[in-house]
Each structure stands twice: as structure tokens, then as C-alpha cells.
Amino acid sequence: MLDAFQKHVAAYFPFLSGKRLLIACSGGLDSMALCSLLLRSGHDIALAHADFGLRGAESDQDRQFVESFCREQSLPFFTAKFDTKAFGSEMKVSLQMAARELRYAWFAELLQENQLDFLLTAHHADDNLETFLINLSRGTGIDGLAGIPAVHGKVIRPLLFFSRSEIESYATQQGLDWREDSSNASDAYLRNQIRHDVVPILKTIKPGFLDSFLETQAHLRESQSLIADAAKLVYKQVALELDDKILFKLSELTRLPNYRAYLYQWLRDFGFTAWDDLYALPDANSGKQVHAPEFTLLKDRDVLELFRSQGFDIQVFTIEKDTKAIENPIKMSFCRAAVISQTAPTRIFVDEEKLQWPLTLRKWQPGDRFQPIGMNGSKKVGKFFKDEKFSLHEKSKTWLLCSGDDIVWIVGHRQDNRFKVTQTTQHILEISL
Structure with missing residues (x-):
């Protein structure tokens, strides 16, 4: 796997060469394998371990394990402990979302304060499949199916094209130690249910399922890019941008065979949620409006007029x-x-x-x-x-x-x-x- 990893990094992440890298390290199989691969490839790395205070003594032992590894390898080690339950309660988000918000804010701080160039996480192909199935079960568009991005700003995920089984085989062959998170065995979370009950069946029914999935997802990303390009080209024909509003010419819009899809692409970032009402607007009477928190879309004779609403609640x-x-x-x-x-x-x-x-x-x-x-x-x-x-x-x-x-x-x-x-x-x- 080392050779495949090095070729993959050289092909898709050449900018990592010579950079100082921060590794999000839980002490589990995936992150410890990533650390090993990076060390054997000669990269300059530091490890960051977030303790979310959710598993008592087990969390303490995870931190001690990663800290001990860093001492043995003479690597910089950063750690922080968070009151995840209190934060989640205050922000009214799930524990998983609270943990994510806390750790990525902390990672950004570490990058800035320690002149580190990139954050690397150990997400792999099975994580991507699980995320795909979660989004599919909740109802999503192509963006939700296109997968976890390999590069997102300073966050890099170099293991996305490797399977969990490949990573485990590598770790076993190299005699790596890692920690098992007991919460991974629980079916209290949707991701774990999918991991334990759904994915094994798919892999049994279709050998090579994960490889086929990665190929399908690559096609979805290509389609995603084509949709974005088409939306930009058609926008120039349909939309007229003024200083404080955008006018969509209905004569041009309604000639499109699937104008609803274009409206979604153009308007989704403006905060609209009443999509059925919005899609019906071209055929509505003049004066009909659809509202988002900050914006209004108005049917005005032969145009749809998008403008910023007056008197909306400005968040500070x-x-x-x-x-x-x-x-x-x-x-x-x-x-x-x-x-x-x-x-x-x-x-x-x-x-x-x-x-x-x-x-x-x-x-x-x-x-x-x-x-x-x-x-x-x-x-x-x-x-x-x-x-x-x-x-x-x-x-x-x-x-x-x-x-x-x-x-x-x-x-x-x-x-x-x-x-x-x-x-x-x-x-x-x-x-x-």
C-alpha cells in the first residue's frame, strides 16, 4: 500500500511536498495508518488529538496512547479537551455536529498559531460510501451524492481512494498499534447502522462493490461539474443583473425544457426553501411572491425579480x-x-x-x-x-x-x-x- 499511497499523493496532492502537515489523530486504525504512511514517505508531520470527554477513562487512554506515540517518534503533539455535551446543548446541535464544530475550529487555530500548512484527515473510501448512503436516505441532490471532497481549503483527505480493508491489511502487516473506539460498536448512530448492517450486504451481493461505487461517484462529480457549467452559461441568457436586483426573463426561462433545475442552481444559495411555490411562480399572477429570510422573488409581468427584502432581521x-x-x-x-x-x-x-x-x-x-x-x-x-x-x-x-x-x-x-x-x-x- 505504501507504493500506491506515494503514487496517489504525487499525482493528486503534489503541493504537500515539503510542507508542514497537521494530522487529525484519534489513535484509531485509520489515523495511525495515515501517520505511518506519511512518516515512511518522509513528510514533516505533527499530531492533533481532540478529546471530546464522551467516553470517560477510555478517552483519557486514547490521548495517552497518541501522546506516547508522538514521544517515541519525536513528533509535535497537540491536544485539547472539550465539553462537547454542553456545547451541543448550547448550540442546539447533535453530539456529532458539536464535536465536528469544536475540532475543526481548534484545528484552524493550530494551523494558524504553529505555521502549519495543511490539515490531513484519515477519511477513506468506506467513509465516503457511508456518507453517500446517509445522504441518500435523507433525500439529497447531486451535491450530497458526489462525496466527501479530497481537498477542501486547507483540509486534505489523501486516503479517500483506499478501502478500510486495505488500510487494515497495511496496519497489520506493519505491526501498527491502534485504539478501538467502543462507540463504533454501537448501533445508536445511523452511520454505524449503515456500516454494520447495510454495507456488508452490498459487498456480499456484489463483489467489488466499493470499486464500482468509487467509479460511480467519479461520474457524479463530473456530472456535478457539467451542471455547474451549464447553469452559468444559461444564466447569462436568462438573467439581467442590476445594482440591487436580478431579473430573470420569463420568455427565455420558460423555453428551457427543465427550467426548475436551473432555478434551483441559481437560487439555492439565497436561502429559499419553499421550492414548490418558487417553481410555480412563472405561471402565477403578477405580484405573487416567494420569500427567503433575506430575499424575495417576485413575479412581475414578464420577469421574475430577485431582490433583498426590506426590514429583514440582520444577524450580528x-x-x-x-x-x-x-x-x-x-x-x-x-x-x-x-x-x-x-x-x-x-x-x-x-x-x-x-x-x-x-x-x-x-x-x-x-x-x-x-x-x-x-x-x-x-x-x-x-x-x-x-x-x-x-x-x-x-x-x-x-x-x-x-x-x-x-x-x-x-x-x-x-x-x-x-x-x-x-x-x-x-x-x-x-x-x-
């Missing part, structure tokens, strides 16, 4: 001082910096003394103004969007990081001049997406 998220990372509503990290390194649209450096805490994140509102870095005067955010040729959708997805009433950053796009680092700055704060 607060960020307390000394926060290291956030996951919601977007992923951001905050850390002290000794000097300014290379800036980018996804990273800014500000004078921490000029900030008024807590900071806030919110969407833009008419009348918002800021001072683009490099300019002495101010500019309306709406005018900035227009000059940068933002679509209505891009405007709707853009967040503002604010200090009091002042905008610090049009996140991912432009910093405010008032918070830049100067020669008198004593504390530099690096803020990254």
Missing part, C-alpha cells in the same frame, strides 16, 4: 477579545503577529490597540461606509461592490467585520485604512479566513 455575531478562531457564520482565525507577512484578500494585519471589543460580524446595509486602505476619504460599501462588479449573490454572501460602528474589513476583499498597522503600532493582530 460577536467576537470576544482573545478569541482564537470561529466557525460560525464563517471560519476565521485571530492571532498575534510579531511582524507583517505577505497580505492577501483572505488575510489582514491590524493595529490591535485601535479595535473596540467585542468585534462584530454582519452583512452590509445601505448607507454603510468605509475607508479603503490606501485612500484618505471614505466610500460607500455599495459603491465598492458596484466598482468591483459584485453580483447580488456575492453581495449577499459578503460579511463585514466591525469595530463599534466602524468597518475593519470587507471580509475577503478590502481592509479599512483606519485600522492598518503603522510605525507606532505595538500589537499586531493577524486576522485570516
Whole structure:
């Protein structure tokens, strides 16, 4: 398997060469095999072990196991313990979702603070199959069937094309030690039910089922790409973008043999859920509307008009001082910096003394103004969007990081001049997406 792994990484993840890698390591079979493969391939790795406090002494033993492995291999080791139940209760999410939110926020913090380049997880082909079946059972579109992404930002999953049996054979041959998570034996979770009861039957009925599944999923990803490309091309024929609205020409839209599918592709990110009402809108009387939390789609004679609703409840998220990372509503990290390194649209450096805490994140509102870095005067955010040729959708997805009433950053796009680092700055704060 080592040779196949090295060829796979060279072909699909050549950018990992020479980088510092953080491995999400539970101590289980998959993550310990990944560590072994990376070490034998000469990669520079560090291990991060999250303790969710859900299995008492067993959780402590998992942490001790991974820590001992790191000492033996002289590897950097990071660990954190979370009150997952309290977090899940507070956020009103399942334990699995709470654990996911906690660990990925922590991983982002570790990457930032320790100058690590990528996070690697040990998800494999069987995990992908289980996720496919879970999504299929709940009802999903092609995005839900296309699988776990091998690359998602700085998160890399190099084992997705290897099966659980291949990984176990490798670990056994190499004499690797690992920990068994007792919760994996429970059928209390849907994933475990699928793993124990459904997948074995599929593999028995059809030998080579997993290979066929991976091939099918590759076709689905190709189809996903084709759908996205087609939606963009047809959008140019049907849609007219104005400063504060999008008009969909019904004469062009209704000529399409499956205009509902196109409407879904164009409008799904605007928060609409009443899809039956939305699909019926082209045949409705003029004046009929369908609402999303922030947007309205209106039938106005020969067009569908999409615009931002008036008086919707603008959500404001607060960020307390000394926060290291956030996951919601977007992923951001905050850390002290000794000097300014290379800036980018996804990273800014500000004078921490000029900030008024807590900071806030919110969407833009008419009348918002800021001072683009490099300019002495101010500019309306709406005018900035227009000059940068933002679509209505891009405007709707853009967040503002604010200090009091002042905008610090049009996140991912432009910093405010008032918070830049100067020669008198004593504390530099690096803020990254």
C-alpha cells in the first residue's frame, strides 16, 4: 500500500511536498495508518488529538496512547479537551455536529498559531460510501451524492481512494498499534447502522462493490461539474443583473425544457426553501411572491425579480477579545503577529490597540461606509461592490467585520485604512479566513 499511497499523493496532492502537515489523530486504525504512511514517505508531520470527554477513562487512554506515540517518534503533539455535551446543548446541535464544530475550529487555530500548512484527515473510501448512503436516505441532490471532497481549503483527505480493508491489511502487516473506539460498536448512530448492517450486504451481493461505487461517484462529480457549467452559461441568457436586483426573463426561462433545475442552481444559495411555490411562480399572477429570510422573488409581468427584502432581521455575531478562531457564520482565525507577512484578500494585519471589543460580524446595509486602505476619504460599501462588479449573490454572501460602528474589513476583499498597522503600532493582530 505504501507504493500506491506515494503514487496517489504525487499525482493528486503534489503541493504537500515539503510542507508542514497537521494530522487529525484519534489513535484509531485509520489515523495511525495515515501517520505511518506519511512518516515512511518522509513528510514533516505533527499530531492533533481532540478529546471530546464522551467516553470517560477510555478517552483519557486514547490521548495517552497518541501522546506516547508522538514521544517515541519525536513528533509535535497537540491536544485539547472539550465539553462537547454542553456545547451541543448550547448550540442546539447533535453530539456529532458539536464535536465536528469544536475540532475543526481548534484545528484552524493550530494551523494558524504553529505555521502549519495543511490539515490531513484519515477519511477513506468506506467513509465516503457511508456518507453517500446517509445522504441518500435523507433525500439529497447531486451535491450530497458526489462525496466527501479530497481537498477542501486547507483540509486534505489523501486516503479517500483506499478501502478500510486495505488500510487494515497495511496496519497489520506493519505491526501498527491502534485504539478501538467502543462507540463504533454501537448501533445508536445511523452511520454505524449503515456500516454494520447495510454495507456488508452490498459487498456480499456484489463483489467489488466499493470499486464500482468509487467509479460511480467519479461520474457524479463530473456530472456535478457539467451542471455547474451549464447553469452559468444559461444564466447569462436568462438573467439581467442590476445594482440591487436580478431579473430573470420569463420568455427565455420558460423555453428551457427543465427550467426548475436551473432555478434551483441559481437560487439555492439565497436561502429559499419553499421550492414548490418558487417553481410555480412563472405561471402565477403578477405580484405573487416567494420569500427567503433575506430575499424575495417576485413575479412581475414578464420577469421574475430577485431582490433583498426590506426590514429583514440582520444577524450580528460577536467576537470576544482573545478569541482564537470561529466557525460560525464563517471560519476565521485571530492571532498575534510579531511582524507583517505577505497580505492577501483572505488575510489582514491590524493595529490591535485601535479595535473596540467585542468585534462584530454582519452583512452590509445601505448607507454603510468605509475607508479603503490606501485612500484618505471614505466610500460607500455599495459603491465598492458596484466598482468591483459584485453580483447580488456575492453581495449577499459578503460579511463585514466591525469595530463599534466602524468597518475593519470587507471580509475577503478590502481592509479599512483606519485600522492598518503603522510605525507606532505595538500589537499586531493577524486576522485570516
